[in-house]
Amino acid sequence: MAAVLTEAEVAGLDKTTVVDARGVACPGPMIEAKKSMSSIGLGEIMELWSSDSGTKEDMGYWAEMAGHTFLGAVPARGYDRLFIRRGK
Amino acid sequence: MADSKKLVFMVTHGPDNPEMAITPFVMAGAASSADITVVMGFQGEGVRIVKKGVAETIAASKVMPLSELLNTIREFGGTFLVASPAIKSRGISEQDLIEGAQVVNASRFVAEIMSATNVLIY
Numbered sequence: 001m002a003a004v005l006t007e008a009e010v011a012g013l014d015k016t017t018v019v020d021a022r023g024v025a026c027p028g029p030m031i032e033a034k035k036s037m038s039s040i041g042l043g044e045i046m047e048l049w050s051s052d053s054g055t056k057e058d059m060g061y062w063a064e065m066a067g068h069t070f071l072g073a074v075p076a077r078g079y080d081r082l083f084i085r086r087g088k
Numbered sequence: 089m090a091d092s093k094k095l096v097f098m099v100t101h102g103p104d105n106p107e108m109a110i111t112p113f114v115m116a117g118a119a120s121s122a123d124i125t126v127v128m129g130f131q132g133e134g135v136r137i138v139k140k141g142v143a144e145t146i147a148a149s150k151v152m153p154l155s156e157l158l159n160t161i162r163e164f165g166g167t168f169l170v171a172s173p174a175i176k177s178r179g180i181s182e183q184d185l186i187e188g189a190q191v192v193n194a195s196r197f198v199a200e201i202m203s204a205t206n207v208l209i210y
Contacts, residue, residue, distance in 0.1 A: 025152050027118040031160050034121040058118075065093075065122035 003072030005083065010074050013083055016044040022051040022079050029055040030062045033084060037068070040086050045071065051079040059084065094125040096204040098197075102136035103146055109137055110148045112210040113157040120164040127200045128161070130189075131171040134210075138170055138189045139180055162188055169196060 019036045021029040029050040040046055050056070056073040059082050063070035067088040073080045097116050101108035112128065120126045136142050143155040162168070168189045175181070175191065182191050201207050 025150055027114055027121060028152050028156075030118055030121040031152075034123075034164070062118070062122050065124065067123070 005072040005074045013045050015047045016040040018047045020049045022049050024052065026052055026054055030058065037086055042086055044086055046084045048082045048084060049079050050082060056080045056082060093205045094127065094203065095119050096127045096129060096200050096207045098129045098131060098207065098209040099134035099137065100132040101210060102133040103142065104133050106146050107148045108210055109146050110151060110154045112208065113154055114151050115208065116161050116166060117157045120161050120166050126161055126166040127169065128166060129169045129197050131174050135170050135174045135178065135180060138168055138186050139184050140186055
């Protein structure tokens, strides 16, 4: 189960970039995450927007396989905001 | 952690069964996005997918279009191996295949399978 972050926790994250993957079907959000991850520095945080309901369940597995850290998600209007820290 | 992992996806369906044709591409797309080495092997009706113009005609609901997945997997370094006998028996020439498709025989498939972390057959 994906960790649900509070607004206060989200506000405390030092996000580097936002990737808008809304409207993209599986496994598109993970593909968009990979394509954009190289644009941020090691240890920095990507915010990924996805309207695919399965993404927040998949992201933890993806991040572990890809060498990153999934910090959690927070629901927005019709989509989820997911936060991933670049690990390599 | 995944740098040395390799998955082989054997694809044996094409336009005859769009859902079974696209599912290995969904899995391979997810794998390649996680930096796992992907090899896709096309046999039987699966070889039709890598004939120019065919991937664009195959779709299934709630997943990315097959042609987009194919292009992404190729962009991420995926390998596409096509069974020689299967294209010959269908009248498909090497020139008919998409860019990057390699025509191979059984031993190449076996070599890829033996060196893989896991093999999935569709």
